[in-house]
Amino acid sequence: MKILKYFFKGILILFGLIIISLYVTDTDYLIKAVRTIYLKGYSTAYLDDFKEFDNQKVENGIPQPWPIHKDYNKVKETEALNTINKSNGTIAYVIIKNDSIWFENYYDGYDENSKTNSFSMAKSYVSGLMFKAIQDGYIKSLDQPVSDFLPTFNKGLAAKMTVGDLSSMASGTTWDEKYYSPFSIVTRAYFDDDLEKVMLGLKVQETPGQKFKYASGDTQMLAMVIERATGKKLYKYLEESFWKPLGCENETLWQVDSKKHDLVKSYCCIASNAKDFARYGKLFKDYGKWHGKQILDSTFVAKSVTPRFPDSPQYGYGWWLKEQNGKQFFMMRGHLGQYVIVEPNDNVIIVRLGHSKGNNKEVGSFTQDISVYIDEAYKMLEQ
Numbered sequence: 001m002k003i004l005k006y007f008f009k010g011i012l013i014l015f016g017l018i019i020i021s022l023y024v025t026d027t028d029y030l031i032k033a034v035r036t037i038y039l040k041g042y043s044t045a046y047l048d049d050f051k052e053f054d055n056q057k058v059e060n061g062i063p064q065p066w067p068i069h070k071d072y073n074k075v076k077e078t079e080a081l082n083t084i085n086k087s088n089g090t091i092a093y094v095i096i097k098n099d100s101i102w103f104e105n106y107y108d109g110y111d112e113n114s115k116t117n118s119f120s121m122a123k124s125y126v127s128g129l130m131f132k133a134i135q136d137g138y139i140k141s142l143d144q145p146v147s148d149f150l151p152t153f154n155k156g157l158a159a160k161m162t163v164g165d166l167s168s169m170a171s172g173t174t175w176d177e178k179y180y181s182p183f184s185i186v187t188r189a190y191f192d193d194d195l196e197k198v199m200l201g202l203k204v205q206e207t208p209g210q211k212f213k214y215a216s217g218d219t220q221m222l223a224m225v226i227e228r229a230t231g232k233k234l235y236k237y238l239e240e241s242f243w244k245p246l247g248c249e250n251e252t253l254w255q256v257d258s259k260k261h262d263l264v265k266s267y268c269c270i271a272s273n274a275k276d277f278a279r280y281g282k283l284f285k286d287y288g289k290w291h292g293k294q295i296l297d298s299t300f301v302a303k304s305v306t307p308r309f310p311d312s313p314q315y316g317y318g319w320w321l322k323e324q325n326g327k328q329f330f331m332m333r334g335h336l337g338q339y340v341i342v343e344p345n346d347n348v349i350i351v352r353l354g355h356s357k358g359n360n361k362e363v364g365s366f367t368q369d370i371s372v373y374i375d376e377a378y379k380m381l382e383q
Contacts, residue, residue, distance in 0.1 A: 033191045036052040036053070038182075044335070045119070046355070047091065053255045055256065058235050058236075058251060058253065058270075059244065060251050060252075064249075066100065066275055067101070068101050069098070069101055072100075072102065072103070073103055073105075077105065078380060081376035084369060084376075085354075088354055088355065088357060089355030091106060092105075092110060092274040092351065092353040093274075093352050094274045094278065094350070094352075095350055095381065096282070097348055104275075112274070112275060113273055115252070115253065115272055115273060116272075116273070117269055118268065118272060119334030120216065120267060120334040121270070121277065121333060122265075123266075123318050124280065124340075125242065125280060125318075126167075126226070126234070127167045127222070128241075128304070128318065129226055129242075130166075131296060131297070131304065132241045133230055138230045139225070139229045141164075142164030142167070143163075144162060144163050145159065145162055146161045146166065149228040150221070152200045158203075160207060160209065161204060161209075162209060163225055164317070166218045166219070166225065167219075167317040168308040168316070169215055170211060170213070170308070172205060173205065175215040175216070177214055177215060177216060185217065189216070193257050193258035193261065194257060194261050195220065195257035196261065196263055202217060211309055214315075216267035219318075220265070222266065233262065233264075235254045246283060247290075248276040248279060250272065250273060253272075254269060255268070255269035255271075273353075274353055277332070277338075277340050277351060277353075281332065281342045281351075284342065285344045285349065303316070305319050314365070316330070319332065320366075322366055322370070327343050328343070328345070329342060331370075336354065337355075337369055338352070338353050339351065339352045341373065348381070350373060357369045
């Protein structure tokens, strides 16, 4: 009995020392990581993890339900689509044709109103909010220095960094996009309760504005710029700029680092559903116009979906760009395979949400599942 007592006492002491060492080494964010992710059996962020974090509500206005297409759900999923949906854990697959719901299905207990994590699809919203801030006169242009809003970056190479560099992923910072390492800056940013402190610790190691390098930190810094420029919390700016005007049917949630610091995780983490996410795709398909009203200047939309760098034709300003089968798609993309895929010439929007994008965990490039979701949607449309 005494041995058992000493054993448990030793375990408690060891546990206490580990906790102290985490605080001493400034890695105490790992405590939240273990509690919210790793102890639940996950090795990375997951669709429903927003329930484990602090969130701010983004209210919807007057709902504008999507029209239902005359051929609604007359065609079922192809065999290949069924296979990938099952293997990758799809929870929503929606095809919108001519601005009407042509096909929709939900899986694994989710439905049309279920909230799930957008992950990096949020980046497209943040880039749009940047252009909205330019349109509203809060930011001068894409060429305005970041240091005008974040003085920490006013020396050396950092002083050359512009607002447009952040939106096009060309900041030249030391950010390293490693999702599965518990010690990466991505993991720290996801779990730290003071995200601004993390961001202001970044260094600029390459000349900004020279090349594309996928970095979630760029979008996070962009959010800080927009908040400083507008004097508004980003979740409120999203609400008034897009969420209410686009007639979203549901309120949404945007994760923040903590209630105390109240900074949105702007590179990720808007919790919503397939059909409300799709509205933003429609806005850009229609060059910033929504039901006859110009919400966002058409020149900003065109800029967003045009490559900035010839060597990186896959990215514009907050949007991914892909040519497939002679068609030109632009898309919102998120971790684990969250997609809003738009082909404006065909007036088609494809939305897929789910638990996985397959075995390929590569970041910053197109994975094979995207091609499958596009190909199978068109096969269904052609039936």
